[in-house]
Amino acid sequence: MTDIVIIGGCGHVGLPLGLAFAKAGKKVVALDIDAKKVAETNAGKMPFIDAGADELLLEVRKSKNFEATTDAKCIQQADVVVTVIGTPLDEHLNPRLEVYGDMLRKDRSFLRNGQLLIMRSTVYPGTTDHVAHALKAAGIEVDVAFCPERVAQGVALEEIHSLPQIVSGTTPRAVERAKALFKLLTPDLIELPTVGAELTKLYNNAWRYIQFAAANQFYMIANDYGLDFYEIHRAMTEKYPRGKGFPKAGFAAGPCLFKDTMQLSTFNDNAFFLGHSAMLVNEGLPNYLVRRAAQKYDLRSLTVGILGMTFKSDCDDPRDSLSYKLKKSLAFEAKEVLCADPYLERPWILPAEEVVARSALLFIGTPHSAYKKLDFKGKPVIDVWKSVPGGMTVV
Ligand SMILES: NC(=O)c1ccc[n+]([C@@H]2O[C@H](COP(=O)([O-])OP(=O)(O)OC[C@H]3O[C@@H](n4cnc5c(N)ncnc54)[C@H](O)[C@@H]3O)[C@@H](O)[C@H]2O)c1
Structure with missing residues (x-):
């Protein structure tokens, strides 16, 4: 039985x-x-x-x-x-x-x-x-x-x-x-x-997705003014109870948050404006970073590396990861794109050390803990999460 x-x-x-x-x-x-x-x-x-x-x-x-x-x-x-x-x-x-x-x-x-x-x-x-x-x-x-x-x-x-x-x-x-x-x-x-x-379940996920969108939008506003979002983030949150829990910027991805925000929108006759705005902000972040990088570097002549392809750190799940959107966008803009991820086996996934060695510019796609100790050989690393020592948070 x-x-x-x-x-x-x-x-x-x-x-x-x-x-x-x-x-x-x-x-x-x-x-x-x-x-x-x-x-x-x-x-x-x-x-x-x-x-x-x-x-x-x-x-x-x-x-x-x-x-x-x-x-x-x-x-x-x-x-x-x-x-x-x-x-x-x-x-x-x-x-x-x-x-x-x-x-x-x-x-x-x-x-x-x-x-x-x-x-x-x-x-x-x-x-x-x-x-x-x-x-x-x-x-x-x-x-x-x-x-x-x-x-x-x-x-x-x-x-x-x-x-x-x-x-x-x-x-x-x-x-x-x-x-x-x-x-x-x-x-x-x-x-x-x-x-x-x-x-309740949809509200929990949509709320989390909207919070990430707020952080991502604030990141982009600060970045457009040449300001480091993380200095502002620290000022917003340190010893300030009402700022507690405000998320860092980063790719808000995975199989649940986006999907459940859209389920709630359909339920509300597609009039869930906050949810749709959050979707536009979160889904727009990879392209925003590539566009900003293209203003600073001659991407067409560069090999660019992405470190991390899964949808969140220290996780082995690539479902709905925004690193893939970043990869697509860079494949269009750059000379070549190389990818690494310690949790995924794919024919096109390379060891992180090789990606660092062969790339002129790097993006953190997923802030895996392993990257904190990686030797980036002094190469520029675009790091929207502020997850690795020496990463660039202003692009
Ligand atoms: N992943 C999470 O952390 C998480 C957290 C909370 C809620 N959820 C929700 O839980 C649900 C499942 O998500 P998941 O991440 O576990 O998905 P998943 O894809 O990891 O698991 C679903 C499983 O169902 C199997 N399956 C599909 N159709 C089937 C069928 N007709 N008969 C038998 N097996 C079938 C698939 O092979 C798969 O193994 C979703 O609604 C998701 O939104 C997921």
Whole structure:
């Protein structure tokens, strides 16, 4: 018998969650369509970096509390089914509202009456009620809950226990069952109506995205006046309680913040002006830096290096990384572009030392900690984060 099946169970959210429940004593099966990740996971190898997960995966494989599969029949055996598939935008920046329906249409023949279905992906507001209604109309009597994941990528296992868990459901019984389950991970539960819970998650991500945009816009204003944003940033934040937490400038990227800001915009009839402005600022930063660099250097005659291609520091995930946008822009402007990243293996990724040696100008694309100790051989390094000694913050 299986306690919990996680659909999307080998992903960045699904796998740490499954490991946490397995550690808490539940029998967990991670269902995923990616056969490679399933094989790696069953072999005890994490498909991505998450602090503490390597050891825990081996532990729960040994205790036989955790396994991965591509076979959707496992759904029949579970008391609880958790869904954490990706919820991407389409090419016009609209949420792909069909992803949950498609998944459930494919898998719903395996759902059985009496199960608890917990949706954990970040979804377009109203999706939970929509799913509950569709399942009921298909004659499937399951309790439907929405309990959004709010961990930061790379530290999911730690944050699963330290963050309060938001719980919502389409019936009181769904809420009670979801609460009983998440109490295994944290005593801190916050109950909301389903759309309130869906909005909470989108608000958290859009707020973070807007804060990054404010920092990036302030950076560009200061830079246009030849001023160092970080001197101003220090003055704004040091011993000034109301400036506390104001972010540094940098690429605001990754698979969640942009996407969720756009989901909120669609929900508000595309009239989320703050969100759209944040998108324009954040997405504009790579081109801004290239344009400023082109005013200072003859890029057409230079080999330029990018250090860091993943979407954030010390992370192995390149999804929606703005380093790729920087690379595209530089490929158009410069003689040649070379890229490094200690966390990625690609035919075109070179060791950082080689990129430094062959480039006349460098950009920090991702502020990985390893670059703090890198010898830049006295070459100019454009560093919007102020992350490496001697980096240029004014371009
Ligand atoms: N990455 C994060 O740190 C994070 C944090 C909070 C919330 N979220 C949200 O969680 C959701 C999942 O994000 P993620 O980063 O884990 O994505 P991911 O791509 O890492 O994981 C999704 C997994 O689902 C699998 N999958 C897709 N369709 C499937 C199907 N029909 N059946 C079975 N498996 C299927 C994929 O193969 C993949 O392994 C998204 O809604 C995201 O916005 C992500």
